[in-house]
Amino acid sequence: MLRSALNRLVRKLEAEGTPLAPAEKEALLRLPLTLREVRADQDIVRQGDRPTQCCMVVEGFLCSYKMLPDGERQILSFHVPGEIPDLQSLFLEKMDHALTTIAPSTIAFIPHEAVNVLLEQHFRIARILWREMLIDAAISREWIVNTGSRDAYARISHLLCELFYKLQAVGLTKGTSFNCPITQTEVADATGLSTVHVNRSVQELRGNRLIEWERGTCTILDLQALEDAAMFDLDYLHLASAGAA
Amino acid sequence: MLRSALNRLVRKLEAEGTPLAPAEKEALLRLPLTLREVRADQDIVRQGDRPTQCCMVVEGFLCSYKMLPDGERQILSFHVPGEIPDLQSLFLEKMDHALTTIAPSTIAFIPHEAVNVLLEQHFRIARILWREMLIDAAISREWIVNTGSRDAYARISHLLCELFYKLQAVGLTKGTSFNCPITQTEVADATGLSTVHVNRSVQELRGNRLIEWERGTCTILDLQALEDAAMFDLDYLHLASAGAA
DNA sequence: CGACGCTTTGACCCGTTTCAACAATGGTGG
DNA sequence: CCACCATTGTTGAAACGGGTCAAAGCGTCG
Numbered sequence: 001m002l003r004s005a006l007n008r009l010v011r012k013l014e015a016e017g018t019p020l021a022p023a024e025k026e027a028l029l030r031l032p033l034t035l036r037e038v039r040a041d042q043d044i045v046r047q048g049d050r051p052t053q054c055c056m057v058v059e060g061f062l063c064s065y066k067m068l069p070d071g072e073r074q075i076l077s078f079h080v081p082g083e084i085p086d087l088q089s090l091f092l093e094k095m096d097h098a099l100t101t102i103a104p105s106t107i108a109f110i111p112h113e114a115v116n117v118l119l120e121q122h123f124r125i126a127r128i129l130w131r132e133m134l135i136d137a138a139i140s141r142e143w144i145v146n147t148g149s150r151d152a153y154a155r156i157s158h159l160l161c162e163l164f165y166k167l168q169a170v171g172l173t174k175g176t177s178f179n180c181p182i183t184q185t186e187v188a189d190a191t192g193l194s195t196v197h198v199n200r201s202v203q204e205l206r207g208n209r210l211i212e213w214e215r216g217t218c219t220i221l222d223l224q225a226l227e228d229a230a231m232f233d234l235d236y237l238h239l240a241s242a243g244a245a
Numbered sequence: 246m247l248r249s250a251l252n253r254l255v256r257k258l259e260a261e262g263t264p265l266a267p268a269e270k271e272a273l274l275r276l277p278l279t280l281r282e283v284r285a286d287q288d289i290v291r292q293g294d295r296p297t298q299c300c301m302v303v304e305g306f307l308c309s310y311k312m313l314p315d316g317e318r319q320i321l322s323f324h325v326p327g328e329i330p331d332l333q334s335l336f337l338e339k340m341d342h343a344l345t346t347i348a349p350s351t352i353a354f355i356p357h358e359a360v361n362v363l364l365e366q367h368f369r370i371a372r373i374l375w376r377e378m379l380i381d382a383a384i385s386r387e388w389i390v391n392t393g394s395r396d397a398y399a400r401i402s403h404l405l406c407e408l409f410y411k412l413q414a415v416g417l418t419k420g421t422s423f424n425c426p427i428t429q430t431e432v433a434d435a436t437g438l439s440t441v442h443v444n445r446s447v448q449e450l451r452g453n454r455l456i457e458w459e460r461g462t463c464t465i466l467d468l469q470a471l472e473d474a475a476m477f478d479l480d481y482l483h484l485a486s487a488g489a490a
Numbered sequence: 491c492g493a494c495g496c497t498t499t500g501a502c503c504c505g506t507t508t509c510a511a512c513a514a515t516g517g518t519g520g
Numbered sequence: 521c522c523a524c525c526a527t528t529g530t531t532g533a534a535a536c537g538g539g540t541c542a543a544a545g546c547g548t549c550g
Contacts, residue, residue, distance in 0.1 A: 235293075
């Protein structure tokens with residue numbers, strides 16, 4: 001289990017394109033990971049916390065969010081296996097958002113010190129992780145576009161395209177199907193819509209035969225049409241293959 | 246002029262809290278900067294570009310934005326003097342958004358190679374710049390909240406609070422007044438609202454005596470009330486003083 | 491079987507958009 | 521110094537996307 005967690009990390013870092021040197025790989029495998037099984041809807045880190053470790057998603061599904069004084073919850077991103085959602089806590093002491101599971105998950109914790117040592121001794125790994133964090137930032141920018149400039153139908157389409165490509169990149173899709181434990185309420189919190197309206201839009205997507213989505217499994221029936229509806233442009237995910245083009 | 250640009254950079258980096266060592270400061274001052282005066286509404290970098298240099302705002306005002314196929318423009322962030330808005334192009338080859346001036350500006354260009362050398366030789370500077378980029382990401386997250394969860398009145402209030410604190414951090418405010426060359430159309434593109442509605446909301450803010458805003462100068466009359474209206478929480482800007490608390 | 495969480499539905503309402511003018515402002519050239 | 525033009529800001533009326541509220545269906549799991 002611990003081995004598989006570390007392997008996921010190595011694979012993730014190599015997905016950038018550059019294979020790791022033996023010394024680098026070894027340094028990664030020596031990282032002191034602590035695994036934890038977490039059930040759904042458990043906060044991993046809370047807003048205002050000052051973490052001393054960061055966490056990697058080994059299995060499951062996380063999201064980060066902020067709560068507003070008026071009770072609104074805004075989801076800021078979804079995190080799939082291989083990602084290290086709060087790596088930024090290495091540099092920004094105080095969490096400005098919370099991190100929670102939205103499905104039963106396996107999380108690996110890594111002490112900050114260990115990561116800091118890693119970064120100083122292996123600048124190439126530092127560069128790869130730096131790049132990862134910038135991709136997260138690129139996704140955030142696209143989410144601004146999503147909530148700011150697209151209508152409900154396009155927003156939800158876009159979210160589904162993003163999830164599909166992110167999951168595909170880590171090998172968690174079968175064809176155009178993927179496990180999608182996100183509830184419509186969570187889609188609503190992520191897109192700035194009401195659950196009612198999300199529901200109606202999802203039904204519209206189903207009616208147009210763009211997707212099927214029930215009991216935690218989402219199948220994209222017409223990816224091209226879904227991307228068109230979403231005005232989706234893959235570039236922002238900065239996937240290795242796309243970058244090479 | 247070139248000296249003042251470099252000084253602004255040094256000051257910005259030291260604003261993090263840690264004063265730079267003489268060797269570090271010297272390395273910065275040796276950076277090969279190219280200055281350029283640019284009038285308003287000129288693209289500095291375009292979506293799809295693969296820049297070989299990055300740029301620092303010395304004077305003026307920039308914004309980054311994306312265009313959608315349907316003609317909508319979404320502004321993603323505003324950039325004030327001292328910031329290096331496209332530093333990320335060091336790590337993400339292809340620009341996923343554009344960068345443009347919204348006021349006459351002075352820009353300093355720095356070749357990627359020079360920055361790369363700097364990062365490898367001075368890990369502390371790398372850490373500071375890394376942190377800067379993460380703060381940009383934190384601001385993007387807050388913009389997701391803004392467009393996703395706040396109504397028009399709060400969105401505009403929030404934008405003004407953000408600008409005020411960012412400008413204050415680099416010493417570009419006088420009291421609670423600051424130079425604000427942003428048009429209402431740009432506010433609309435940044436907040437995902439129509440210009441008409443922005444106009445009405447700004448008038449409401451004026452009517453409630455929270456702000457004055459005319460001819461490029463914005464004065465906040467009641468900062469506390471403006472922050473309340475915006476549900477503003479300073480934490481996300483990760484200013485040095487706030488981090489120390 | 492019953493309870494709980496998630497999805498679905500209908501009816502009504504409101505914030506925001508759209509369209510279409512018009513007024514103010516500021517910069518430019520004669 | 522004024523006439524002109526292009527931006528930017530302002531206004532009103534009508535329409536619409538999406539929100540709210542409230543209740544009912546449905547799966548699933550102890």
